[in-house]
Amino acid sequence: MTDEKSGTRSSVGLLDIATRVPGLIADTPIILRGVITGFGARPSAKTSIGKVFQDRAAQYGDKIFLKFEDQEISYREANETVNRYAAVLAARGVGHGDVVGIMARNSPEPVLLMLAAVKCGAISGMINYHQRGDVLKHSLGLLSATVVVAESDFVDAIKDSGADTDALIELEEFKRLAETAPTSNPATASAVLAKDKAFYIFTSGTTGMPKASIMTHYRWLRALAGFGGLGMRLNSNDTLYCCLPLYHNNALTVALSSVLNGGSTLALGKSFSASRFWDEVIRYGATAFVYIGEICTYLLSQPEKDTDRKHKVRVICGNGLRPAIWDEFTQRFGIDRVCEFYAASEGNTAFVNVLNVDKTTGICPSPVAFVEYDEETGEPKRDEKGRVRKVKNGQPGLLLSKVSSFQPFDGYTDREATEKKLVRNAFREGDVWFNTGDLMRSQGFCHAAFTDRLGDTFRWKGENVATTEVEAAISVDPQVEEATVFGVEVPGTGGRAGMAAVQLKEGREFDGKSLAKAAYEHLPSYAVPLFVRVVKELAHTSTFKSQKVDLRKEGYGGGDVKIDDPIYVLAGRDEGYVEFYDEYLQEVKDGKRPK
Numbered sequence: 001m002t003d004e005k006s007g008t009r010s011s012v013g014l015l016d017i018a019t020r021v022p023g024l025i026a027d028t029p030i031i032l033r034g035v036i037t038g039f040g041a042r043p044s045a046k047t048s049i050g051k052v053f054q055d056r057a058a059q060y061g062d063k064i065f066l067k068f069e070d071q072e073i074s075y076r077e078a079n080e081t082v083n084r085y086a087a088v089l090a091a092r093g094v095g096h097g098d099v100v101g102i103m104a105r106n107s108p109e110p111v112l113l114m115l116a117a118v119k120c121g122a123i124s125g126m127i128n129y130h131q132r133g134d135v136l137k138h139s140l141g142l143l144s145a146t147v148v149v150a151e152s153d154f155v156d157a158i159k160d161s162g163a164d165t166d167a168l169i170e171l172e173e174f175k176r177l178a179e180t181a182p183t184s185n186p187a188t189a190s191a192v193l194a195k196d197k198a199f200y201i202f203t204s205g206t207t208g209m210p211k212a213s214i215m216t217h218y219r220w221l222r223a224l225a226g227f228g229g230l231g232m233r234l235n236s237n238d239t240l241y242c243c244l245p246l247y248h249n250n251a252l253t254v255a256l257s258s259v260l261n262g263g264s265t266l267a268l269g270k271s272f273s274a275s276r277f278w279d280e281v282i283r284y285g286a287t288a289f290v291y292i293g294e295i296c297t298y299l300l301s302q303p304e305k306d307t308d309r310k311h312k313v314r315v316i317c318g319n320g321l322r323p324a325i326w327d328e329f330t331q332r333f334g335i336d337r338v339c340e341f342y343a344a345s346e347g348n349t350a351f352v353n354v355l356n357v358d359k360t361t362g363i364c365p366s367p368v369a370f371v372e373y374d375e376e377t378g379e380p381k382r383d384e385k386g387r388v389r390k391v392k393n394g395q396p397g398l399l400l401s402k403v404s405s406f407q408p409f410d411g412y413t414d415r416e417a418t419e420k421k422l423v424r425n426a427f428r429e430g431d432v433w434f435n436t437g438d439l440m441r442s443q444g445f446c447h448a449a450f451t452d453r454l455g456d457t458f459r460w461k462g463e464n465v466a467t468t469e470v471e472a473a474i475s476v477d478p479q480v481e482e483a484t485v486f487g488v489e490v491p492g493t494g495g496r497a498g499m500a501a502v503q504l505k506e507g508r509e510f511d512g513k514s515l516a517k518a519a520y521e522h523l524p525s526y527a528v529p530l531f532v533r534v535v536k537e538l539a540h541t542s543t544f545k546s547q548k549v550d551l552r553k554e555g556y557g558g559g560d561v562k563i564d565d566p567i568y569v570l571a572g573r574d575e576g577y578v579e580f581y582d583e584y585l586q587e588v589k590d591g592k593r594p595k
Helices: 014-018 021-026 028-039 049-059 075-091 109-119 133-143 152-161 171-178 219-234 248-262 278-284 293-301 324-333 414-418 466-476 512-522 549-554 584-588
Strands: 065-069 071-074 099-103 124-128 149-150 169-170 197-204 210-216 237-243 265-268 288-292 316-317 337-342 370-371 397-404 423-426 431-445 445-452 457-460 463-466 480-488 497-504 531-535 567-572 576-579
Touching: 028 219, 028 248, 028 512, 049 075, 049 109, 049 219, 049 248, 065 075, 065 109, 075 109, 099 109, 099 133, 109 124, 109 197, 109 265, 124 248, 133 152, 133 197, 133 210, 149 152, 149 171, 152 169, 152 531, 169 171, 197 219, 197 248, 210 219, 210 497, 219 248, 219 316, 219 337, 237 248, 248 288, 248 316, 278 293, 288 293, 288 497, 293 316, 293 584, 414 423, 431 463, 445 457, 457 480, 457 497, 463 466, 466 480, 466 512, 480 549, 512 576
Parallel strands: 065 265, 099 124, 099 149, 124 197, 149 169, 237 265, 237 288, 288 316, 316 337, 497 531
Antiparallel strands: 065 071, 197 210, 370 397, 397 431, 423 431, 431 445, 457 463, 480 497, 531 567, 567 576
């Protein structure tokens, strides 16, 4: 049953399940391979990402592993390159447990470098190449990398950030060193244990600075089973297109594991372009692609073209395809199967739409709970006995995932940050649960729908934005006395756009260009707020935290919400913030603002 107002499927029935079973039966060989490779791995087993890649290279040597622009690289060629890279890393002192920082745009290189690092038993630190200044310095500091490989035009950004550059090597120099290195599989690749750390993915947190979430080989292998085996079910004739950056888990874990499970081809796009998306999909002969919700929204906003259905795509996988546009998207572009999922880089559980049921994040086989929460703090509510309370069936609740040896929480490099994500003694003495910070709603038959994101982060253009980081950046502007930042919905777009409530210093007039300049100088473009509300005074809680709940609810006004404060919108980097105008929301939806 679907809620007519929101387009959300309110429940999943037995008929939904039964009609999808034949598709699963047909894909049994691929499912079994994923289950055996992934779920069959024990933490203490000598198996890893590098070992799985090595095995697939031996089995599918002549098959194309990577496509990028005019390049086609076979599994055999890729494995030989990975081995040469691993030899260079080893010669520079990289061994078990060391970190290799990688800062590169989408191309075969970050994939091959990551595989080389894990073959050494090392950990890949996948750096968001949009980071600059103190944020970049902080991220590199967390890695404490033995080697940092960066594209040449990122070297100045690293140096300007003030980070230590002793371990830095330019990508072109690294490739030159690898030309004469041995191509044989390193012995270290067979010694890595599933429980070892594989790579770090940077995620924004409530501290305002990125945190490095840990991905172990064990978790990645389980993702291969879930997303690759049960979810996408690709075979050796499939090509998966990925234009998401390789520092994202949707690319590095979901896409890569699904490809390796099936011996398939990974076609990489430099970046997402709504106007060129289907042209690239067609060019690569892709039969699948990975997405985030914003991609789907932007593609729907494009004028209809004959290429909308000239592709060969039969399955897509990602998170954030909103129920309100689900039917329109799948029907317009002729998508037969949607493997929507819910997961988090640092999380210990996942929902995967294995059965291709509409408007759901799918099924989760592990223990989870949907509980009552405090709207102000985002923390679980507790009863008079100090226990967490579950919401009624079908009601949105804060998603908690049980922590156990079966589904461990690997956390972050920062132990204090790790502990903050744990809910102890939730339902009984001694139990431990991971607080996802997300609202989910049970749909029955172990299925659930994503509702919202809580806490001091919001998601915009596929990136997690930390409100405290944005607040610190715009507070540098001399006109700002104080600022609080939150996410607001823009109709027809995925995620939430940034909005700042700003209190000006006494006697100052609002200068939209000055505020935009401060934001752009200290933030990546996706984190720059789209809306600014100039308030006389910001309210605070008894613990001096800014009260965002009412501000978030009021947003930029409209409908029944009337705001007396002036509202400004981001026109672009040069124009800065200008007075709100009615056409702005549509321009944001169409991708025309900000420029």
